[in-house]
Amino acid sequence: MKPTLFTTRLILRPVAEEDAQRLCALDAEERVRRFVDQPEAPNLAQCEAVVARMRAIDRATPALGFWMAEIRGEFVGWFHLKPPRDGEPAEIGDLEIGYRLMPSAWGQGLATEGSRALLRYGFETLRAPRVTAVAFDANTASLRVISKLGLMLWRRWEYRSRLGSVIPCGTYACIRTADDHSRAGGSCAS
């Protein structure tokens, strides 16, 4: 079972069945879907299916998967730390960080704060050799988060969207080094 993680402001907890409505509210926002290849807002049945898939990943890889993010009991989005998806550039053992937050929570450093907790967890607890993140080239906010975390560009590649378009993107990576356990900030920047 994956641990609940605590940051200065966030509680990152495992996904629960009741999260389907929260995920629907998140993905209802066009701004949220813009760079995640999700043209349409999902309906409740689709969100329930997403929760079921997240929970299946949790069962298959108990220490990894998706974390729902809350501030004082209010849902603000989610993070993941899991193996990269099939077809993405990756090396054996890679763990990929991802995040999606409610627009009301943007611009406060929360994606960076939650990701740092997952970086630390991935390196220190799971001893992952490498943590990666993927972002479309046009997703300036996500690229900025990746930069603040200290991940470096590893591979440029083209993502083929559900609608068949080709989207330029990159995989960014951070390698665990011997002294990672002593880094208080969860950053991979030297």
Ligand SMILES: CC(C)(COP(=O)(O)OP(=O)(O)OC[C@H]1O[C@@H](n2cnc3c(N)ncnc32)[C@H](O)[C@@H]1OP(=O)(O)O)[C@@H](O)C(=O)NCCC(=O)NCCS
């Ligand atoms: C990407 C996302 C998670 C960032 O969340 P966040 O909590 O606002 O991120 P942070 O506050 O930690 O950092 C965002 C940084 O990007 C900057 N930024 C945001 N929008 C920007 C823009 N359009 N142009 C340039 N910089 C931008 C912010 O100023 C901040 O940098 P700073 O700390 O130097 O000022 C959020 O925008 C989101 O959920 N987007 C929709 C889903 C998504 O795209 N997920 C990522 C898929 S790869």
